[in-house]
Amino acid sequence: MADERFDVIVVGAGPAGTAAAYTIAKAGLKVALIERGEFPGAKNIFGGVLYRKQLEDLIPEFWKEAPLERTIIEQRLWVLGEDNTFQVAFRDGRFQDPPNCWTGLRVKFDQWFASKAEQAGAVPIYETVVTELLRDVHRVVGVRTDRVDGDLYANIVIIADGVNSLLGKSLMVHREWNPDQVSLAVKEVISLPKQTIQDRFNLEDNEGCTIELIGQMSKMAGLGFLYTNKDTLSLGVGVMVSDLQKKRVKPYEVLDSIKRHPMISRLIQGGEVKEYSGHLIPEGGFDSIPPLAGDGWMICGDAAQMVNAVHREGTNLAVTSGRLAGETAIAAHLRGDFSFGTLDDYNTAIRASFVHKDLKKYRGVHSLLGFGDSEKLFDKLPESLNEAIYQMLLVDGVPKKDKQKMAMRLLRDAAGGNLDLLRLGIKGWRAMNG
Amino acid sequence: MLHIVVCIKQVPDSREIRIDPKTNTLIRQGVPAIVNYYDLHGLEEALRIKDEFGARVTVITMGPPSAEKALCQCVSMGADEGVLVSDRAFAGADTLATSYVLALTIQKAEDTWGPVDMIFCGKQTLDGDTGQVGPGIACRLDMDQLTYVELFESLDIEKQEVVVRRHLEDGVERVRARLPVLITALDILNRPRRASLPGVLRAARYKPIVWTTNDFSNLDRSKIGLKGSPTIVSKTWVPEPKQVNTEYVDSANVVAAATDLLNRLYATELPQKLGWS
Ligand SMILES: Cc1cc2nc3c(=O)[nH]c(=O)nc-3n(C[C@H](O)[C@H](O)[C@H](O)COP(=O)(O)OP(=O)(O)OC[C@H]3O[C@@H](n4cnc5c(N)ncnc54)[C@H](O)[C@@H]3O)c2cc1C
Ligand SMILES: Cc1cc2nc3c(=O)[nH]c(=O)nc-3n(C[C@H](O)[C@H](O)[C@H](O)COP(=O)(O)OP(=O)(O)OC[C@H]3O[C@@H](n4cnc5c(N)ncnc54)[C@H](O)[C@@H]3O)c2cc1C
Numbered sequence: 001m002a003d004e005r006f007d008v009i010v011v012g013a014g015p016a017g018t019a020a021a022y023t024i025a026k027a028g029l030k031v032a033l034i035e036r037g038e039f040p041g042a043k044n045i046f047g048g049v050l051y052r053k054q055l056e057d058l059i060p061e062f063w064k065e066a067p068l069e070r071t072i073i074e075q076r077l078w079v080l081g082e083d084n085t086f087q088v089a090f091r092d093g094r095f096q097d098p099p100n101c102w103t104g105l106r107v108k109f110d111q112w113f114a115s116k117a118e119q120a121g122a123v124p125i126y127e128t129v130v131t132e133l134l135r136d137v138h139r140v141v142g143v144r145t146d147r148v149d150g151d152l153y154a155n156i157v158i159i160a161d162g163v164n165s166l167l168g169k170s171l172m173v174h175r176e177w178n179p180d181q182v183s184l185a186v187k188e189v190i191s192l193p194k195q196t197i198q199d200r201f202n203l204e205d206n207e208g209c210t211i212e213l214i215g216q217m218s219k220m221a222g223l224g225f226l227y228t229n230k231d232t233l234s235l236g237v238g239v240m241v242s243d244l245q246k247k248r249v250k251p252y253e254v255l256d257s258i259k260r261h262p263m264i265s266r267l268i269q270g271g272e273v274k275e276y277s278g279h280l281i282p283e284g285g286f287d288s289i290p291p292l293a294g295d296g297w298m299i300c301g302d303a304a305q306m307v308n309a310v311h312r313e314g315t316n317l318a319v320t321s322g323r324l325a326g327e328t329a330i331a332a333h334l335r336g337d338f339s340f341g342t343l344d345d346y347n348t349a350i351r352a353s354f355v356h357k358d359l360k361k362y363r364g365v366h367s368l369l370g371f372g373d374s375e376k377l378f379d380k381l382p383e384s385l386n387e388a389i390y391q392m393l394l395v396d397g398v399p400k401k402d403k404q405k406m407a408m409r410l411l412r413d414a415a416g417g418n419l420d421l422l423r424l425g426i427k428g429w430r431a432m433n434g
Numbered sequence: 435m436l437h438i439v440v441c442i443k444q445v446p447d448s449r450e451i452r453i454d455p456k457t458n459t460l461i462r463q464g465v466p467a468i469v470n471y472y473d474l475h476g477l478e479e480a481l482r483i484k485d486e487f488g489a490r491v492t493v494i495t496m497g498p499p500s501a502e503k504a505l506c507q508c509v510s511m512g513a514d515e516g517v518l519v520s521d522r523a524f525a526g527a528d529t530l531a532t533s534y535v536l537a538l539t540i541q542k543a544e545d546t547w548g549p550v551d552m553i554f555c556g557k558q559t560l561d562g563d564t565g566q567v568g569p570g571i572a573c574r575l576d577m578d579q580l581t582y583v584e585l586f587e588s589l590d591i592e593k594q595e596v597v598v599r600r601h602l603e604d605g606v607e608r609v610r611a612r613l614p615v616l617i618t619a620l621d622i623l624n625r626p627r628r629a630s631l632p633g634v635l636r637a638a639r640y641k642p643i644v645w646t647t648n649d650f651s652n653l654d655r656s657k658i659g660l661k662g663s664p665t666i667v668s669k670t671w672v673p674e675p676k677q678v679n680t681e682y683v684d685s686a687n688v689v690a691a692a693t694d695l696l697n698r699l700y701a702t703e704l705p706q707k708l709g710w711s
Contacts, residue, residue: 002631002632002635004632004635032635123635123638124638125631125634125635125638128631128634145631147628147629147630147631147634148628148630148631149631150630150631151631152631
């Protein structure tokens with residue numbers, strides 16, 4: 001056991017844990033930041049897009065020194081058919097200043113972010129795995145690590161150990177996620193010369209663009225992404241674990257087929273795969289959020305399922321929940337009370353924030369990911385949409401009215417009939433409008 | 435109490451090193467820095483002696499300010515103090531200048547914390563790779579040197595004696611020597627420990643001691659840095675990978691494949707060269 005006691009121990013130096021440690025250290029409390037990686041970010045991956053607002057609340061003008069890749073000025077949505085693509089895109093120069101979001105790489109970003117927490121006074125304990133929570137009856141009083149003399153005590157433990165959250169499971173606040181509450185993502189980082197990227201994506205200097213991909217996910221509920229970094233591209237797919245199990249498909253097979261799609265292959269052509277990785281993404285949404293606090297503990301970020309899958313937002317929810325947990329810890333410290341009664345203020349703060357509101361809005365989305373509907377929404381409809389548009393645009397003497405009918409029929413067949421098309425439409429509309 | 439000095443160098447992680455095809459030099463930028471692999475084995479042996487007999491372990495390194503991190507790692511494992519010798523004037527040192535400064539540093543460590551009984555160095559570094567610095571220090575301090583040590587057999591404090599096994603090209607040498615000695619460590623010497631949690635906590639707040647040129651009263655400035663380094667690098671190049679022709683033996687079964695392989699081998703000059711009939 002270490003002789004030293006801390007006010008707060010934070011487990012996990014991802015965006016959530018680091019935001020909590022930073023907040024607490026700045027207030028002058030003694031906080032330890034424990035991370036299993038060789039350094040924060042060493043093994044972390046995401047798509048990924050980092051957002052300004054929530055980080056700025058913590059560190060004003062952080063983007064002037066943080067290691068970011070490109071400022072996103074254009075976002076595209078591609079609906080992929082087998083060898084055709086329906087595209088929507090939005091570009092606006094205003095996204096440049098002040099920047100709205102950036103692409104980033106976690107290896108660099110997490111390390112930088114944690115260094116800010118260290119500078120603020122957080123004590124870094126890296127390459128260290130927390131193996132269990134130490135408890136006094138049901139109060140959490142510290143953590144056990146995998147090091148010699150590895151027990152460490154504190155008044156509060158903030159659990160920010162990511163989607164798998166062994167610690168959350170040990171508290172029984174949630175169980176092993178069901179296969180329909182998580183998706184499995186695989187991602188490649190592909191290096192290409194800076195100029196090639198700019199030419200292929202119509203960008204200049206540090207401008208960046210994101211492409212979200214729907215369709216061609218081997219008949220499963222999933223989304224793909226292709227993001228521009230400085231001199232690499234991030235290409236990945238995330239597929240519901242429940243679908244992967246049922247279809248017995250490996251996620252990298254889905255990624256491989258996306259890489260061969262004619263629209264994608266020309267963008268990554270000549271690139272060298274630098275990195276390959278996989279990670280789970282929480283998809284359960286609002287209804288999967290566990291209890292957020294108890295005697296001596298709070299839980300935040302992915303460990304609490306705080307991901308808005310529709311808008312691919314996760315890091316910003318993590319940062320906000322970490323900050324709110326940190327602020328609650330500071331208040332508890334001043335009051336000298338670390339029981340559920342005080343720490344539940346964190347729950348109240350989350351409820352008042354965009355985290356709770358956004359997740360609530362998209363509460364219904366999870367039901368669209370169920371087997372059956374998912375195949376229609378993520379595979380058949382995208383395919384038929386492309387075919388319908390092809391027919392509409394082909395000038396072959398067929399009267400437009402007939403073409404319109406044909407297009408509707410294509411969509412109807414993909415949905416499984418008129419009623420199903422209507423049902424999916426209403427369900428989708430409700431899910432998106434909350 | 436015994437006083438042991440361990441010399442460590444921060445080096446780029448050789449697993450991630452690449453060579454710039456244009457300049458033929460190592461690309462150091464962006465490559466993570468680690469404590470030279472062999473030096474950790476030297477440190478581990480010093481810490482074992484500390485565990486068994488009690489000792490003060492001082493770790494020293496000459497390098498840029500970023501080498502503080504390497505010293506903190508050593509402190510987390512159990513070293514008592516870390517000294518960084520750092521100054522622009524030391525930059526560009528070859529093995530001659532490096533061992534000169536390190537010898538002075540060890541003398542200053544003796545003045546500060548008492549006489550040194552043992553010095554541990556690594557067998558060689560992952561980047562410079564010469565293996566000359568350890569012996570260089572020993573010569574300057576007029577101390578016995580035990581290089582390529584694979585086993586630390588015993589230490590007798592009464593008799594002021596150590597027994598070690600040296601791993602040589604043509605065998606193993608068991609040597610008894612009087613303290614003080616300088617030992618250079620092989621990687622088979624031991625298995626470096628993982629820091630304990632209290633060790634990590636101490637290292638997280640530890641600030642290494644920094645000595646600059648101003649901290650050495652007897653420093654001869656003509657012997658340090660680039661000026662004190664007579665080594666001239668006349669040329670560096672990346673050896674061309676040898677061209678190897680690969681033929682695939684593709685036959686219906688193992689026997690046919692083996693026969694085919696033998697026939698093809700006998701069609702070359704190889705059997706003659708090897709003296710096969
Ligand atoms: C492929 C993919 C794409 C994504 N794209 C985006 C995107 O574009 N934009 C976005 O905002 N979000 C995106 N997300 C989601 C985002 O990455 C997460 O929501 C966010 O990282 C959650 O932060 P966190 O701190 O809660 O968890 P994590 O980032 O997972 O951090 C948890 C940390 O805890 C450490 N840890 C775990 N267990 C232990 C233990 N026992 N002891 C010590 N340390 C431990 C881990 O090593 C890790 O560093 C994406 C996710 C994936 C997988
Ligand atoms: C061909 C060649 C060209 C070089 N060119 C340059 C150059 O242009 N500029 C330049 O700056 N360097 C150059 N160097 C590197 C420089 O000479 C060496 O890095 C340095 O002198 C130490 O030698 P080494 O790394 O070979 O250590 P070795 O002799 O292999 O090290 C043996 C042991 O000595 C100890 N030790 C070595 N260095 C230190 C240290 N700094 N602090 C503490 N302990 C130490 C460690 O215990 C180490 O395990 C060159 C080296 C070579 C071989």
